[in-house]
Each structure stands twice: as structure tokens, then as C-alpha cells.
Amino acid sequence: MAPKVYVDGQSGTAGLRLMDYLAVRDDIELLRIDEERRRDASERARLINASDITFLCLPDDASREAVAMLENPDTTVIDASTAFRTDPSWAYGLPELASGQREAIRASHRIANPGCHATAFILLTRPLVDAGLLPEDSLLSATSLTGYSGGGKQMIAQYEAADNSRLDSPRSYALGLEHKHLPEMSLHARLGHAPVFVPVVGSFLKGLTVSIPLHAAQLKDGTTTLDIVNAYKAHYDGEQFVRVMNADDDASNLDQGFFDVQGCNDTNRVDLFVFGNSQRMTLMARLDNLGKGAAGAAVQCMNIRLGIDESRGLDIER
Numbered sequence: 266m267a268p269k270v271y272v273d274g275q276s277g278t279a280g281l282r283l284m285d286y287l288a289v290r291d292d293i294e295l296l297r298i299d300e301e302r303r304r305d306a307s308e309r310a311r312l313i314n315a316s317d318i319t320f321l322c323l324p325d326d327a328s329r330e331a332v333a334m335l336e337n338p339d340t341t342v343i344d345a346s347t348a349f350r351t352d353p354s355w356a357y358g359l360p361e362l363a364s365g366q367r368e369a370i371r372a373s374h375r376i377a378n379p380g381c382h383a384t385a386f387i388l389l390t391r392p393l394v395d396a397g398l399l400p401e402d403s404l405l406s407a408t409s410l411t412g413y414s415g416g417g418k419q420m421i422a423q424y425e426a427a428d429n430s431r432l433d434s435p436r437s438y439a440l441g442l443e444h445k446h447l448p449e450m451s452l453h454a455r456l457g458h459a460p461v462f463v464p465v466v467g468s469f470l471k472g473l474t475v476s477i478p479l480h481a482a483q484l485k486d487g488t489t490t491l492d493i494v495n496a497y498k499a500h501y502d503g504e505q506f507v508r509v510m511n512a513d514d515d516a517s518n519l520d521q522g523f524f525d526v527q528g529c530n531d532t533n534r535v536d537l538f539v540f541g542n543s544q545r546m547t548l549m550a551r552l553d554n555l556g557k558g559a560a561g562a563a564v565q566c567m568n569i570r571l572g573i574d575e576s577r578g579l580d581i582e583r
């Protein structure tokens with residue numbers, strides 16, 4: 266029998282993108298809530314408990330409430346919010362994190378989908394920490410340039426109303442330096458300190474790039490850009506959704522010297538780049554915040570949990 270799948274929050278930004286991925290699948294049975302009843306707790310509880318897999322595409326508090334509604338011990342929850350990403354009883358939904366992570370996801374009824382900025386940051390740093398190139402006590406900084414869909418329905422409406430020319434320029438935010446992704450970044454990258462992280466939202470729908478600037482002195486003595494590329498290649502060997510760009514090809518990845526933050530849009534892919542020289546480097550990871558940064562990653566986790574090809578349904582352009 267086809268597994269029953271329900272999306273709580275199916276008319277939100279991440280939920281809509283997830284429904285796009287799921288609606289065309291003939292190997293699952295998609296449970297839909299009546300639009301007018303989408304905030305009706307008893308109807309949501311009924312559907313959650315009738316499902317084999319429930320995706321939560323809700324704000325953190327609503328996710329916690331939804332988890333409290335669970336009575337069916339066989340239901341698997343894949344939560345897109347920040348609520349459970351550092352909870353040890355939940356599997357962190359980043360199969361490429363380290364060896365054993367895919368198996369942890371496959372075995373768990375509780376999967377916490379990673380944050381979009383966090384996915385990019387962790388995929389850049391964890392392999393270097395594991396390889397001993399980046400010390401665990403490193404004091405890092407990072408920026409993220411992101412499209413406005415990352416801010417959900419409200420921010421999309423704000424940008425698309427287009428009555429405010431101040432929104433034409435990129436805007437830094439989270440300037441209290443307490444962005445909600447910091448705990449998952451340091452925990453899953455195995456770093457002792459959270460980075461100084463400044464995201465910047467721009468006037469484009471989707472696409473995200475995290476950059477981590479480094480002086481060579483922050484790395485193990487003698488580490489070159491090529492050593493970093495090789496560490497990524499070793500760590501991500503066989504991963505279909507992580508593409509490591511070769512240092513020698515850096516120029517060909519740029520458009521007349523400029524980086525394209527939207528270059529992974531409509532895919533579930535993450536591209537990793539290492540730019541710079543023997544003194545100064547910048548590590549960059551690019552993804553679609555609604556693809557590998559949210560809904561694509563959630564579908565990948567569902568496929569892993571179901572024990573089927575993890576790329577199923579993810580090859581569709583959207």
C-alpha cells in the first residue's frame with residue numbers, strides 16, 4: 266500500500282513547494298486538508314495520525330503543538346522548522362553530514378529538516394573539521410546572501426507589493442548576531458563557537474549563498490585551496506546532491522568575475538566553491554533556499570526514510 270503523506274502548513278511557502286514535489290508522485294497517497302480547515306486543530310490531528318509521514322511546514326510554536334498531537338507511534342514526522350534541530354532525540358535531516366547520518370535518518374520517526382543558511386554553512390565546515398584542517402575552536406564569520414522567499418509569505422508579500430524602493434537594495438538583518446540557525450550550525454559542524462553570522466536579503470525570490478572568509482593562518486599549517494577542495498571531494502564522494510567545484514575552474518564558475526547566487530535554483534543541489542590564494546580564501550556554498558534549503562531536502566529525507574531512491578521526484582525542474 267502506498268504510504269500516506271500529509272503536509273501541515275500546505276499553503277505556506279515551504280508547504281506549497283513541497284506539495285509541488287509530492288502532487289506528481291504516484292508512489293504515495295497525499296492527504297489534503299480542506300483549505301478552510303487548515304488551522305483547525307482537530308482536523309490537523311486527524312490527518313497527522315492518519316499519515317505514515319507528516320511534514321510540518323509551520324512556525325516553531327505551531328510545529329511543537331503539532332508534535333504534541335501525535336498519537337500514532339508509526340507516524341514519521343519531518344519538521345521544517347527550527348524547533349528540533351538540536352534535539353538529540355531527532356535525526357538531523359542532512360544525510361551528507363557525516364557517515365552514519367543517512368542511516369540515522371532512515372531509522373528515525375523524528376527528522377528535523379535543516380535550516381537553509383545552516384545547510385550551506387555546515388556543508389562547508391564539517392568536512393574541514395573532520396579532516397583536521399579547521400580547528401574545532403575556530404572563531405569564524407559568515408555572511409549569507411538570500412532571496413526573500415526565505416522570509417515566508419509575509420516577506421514575499423512585502424517584496425512583491427513593490428511600493429517601497431528601499432527594498433531594491435540588499436538588506437542585512439539579524440544584526441543582534443543571534444540568528445536562530447546558530448545552534449544547529451555549531452553543533453552539526455562540530456565547532457565550539459557559533460560564527461559571527463550576518464545574513465543579507467536581496468530583491469530576488471530564491472537562491473542563497475553562504476560565504477566564509479578565512480585567512481590561511483586559521484587553517485592547519487600549509488593548507489591550500491586545493492587541499493580544501495580535495496577534503497570536500499573525499500567527504501562528498503558519491504553524493505548526488507553536492508557538487509564540489511574545482512579550484513582550477515573557479516574563473517569559469519563566474520560571470521565576468523561575478524558570482525551567480527541563483528545558480529542552483531529549481532534544483533536540490535548544493536554547489537561548493539573555494540576561491541582565493543595561499544593567504545586569503547573564501548568558502549562558498551550555493552543552494553535554492555526552497556530546494557535543498559527546505560522542501561527538496563525534506564523530500565530527500567522522506568525517500569531515505571521510505572528506503573527508496575533518495576532522488577525520486579527531485580529531478581523535476583520547478
Ligand SMILES: NC(=O)C1=CN([C@@H]2O[C@H](COP(=O)(O)OP(=O)(O)OC[C@H]3O[C@@H](n4cnc5c(N)ncnc54)[C@H](OP(=O)(O)O)[C@@H]3O)[C@@H](O)[C@H]2O)C=CC1
Pocket residue numbers: 273274275276277278279280303304321322323324325327345346347379380381414415416417418419554555558559
Ligand atoms: N521559506 C523558506 O525558504 C524556508 C522556511 N523554513 C521553515 O519552514 C516553516 C514554514 O515557513 P514558510 O513556509 O516560509 O512560512 P509561511 O509563513 O510562508 O507559511 C507558514 C504556514 O504555516 C501555517 N500556520 C501558521 N501558524 C499555524 C498554526 N498555528 N496552525 C496551523 N497552521 C499554521 C500558515 O497558515 P496560513 O496559510 O493560514 O497562514 C502557513 O501555511 C518555518 O518553520 C520556516 O522557518 C525552512 C527552510 C526554508
Ligand SMILES: CC(=O)N[C@@H](CCC(=O)OP(=O)(O)O)C(=O)O
Pocket residue numbers: 345346347379380381382411412413414415416417420445446464466554558
Ligand atoms: C530571508 C529570511 O528571512 N530567511 C530566513 C530563513 C529561514 C530558513 O531557512 O529557515 P528556518 O526558518 O527553517 O530556520 C531567516 O534568515 O530567518
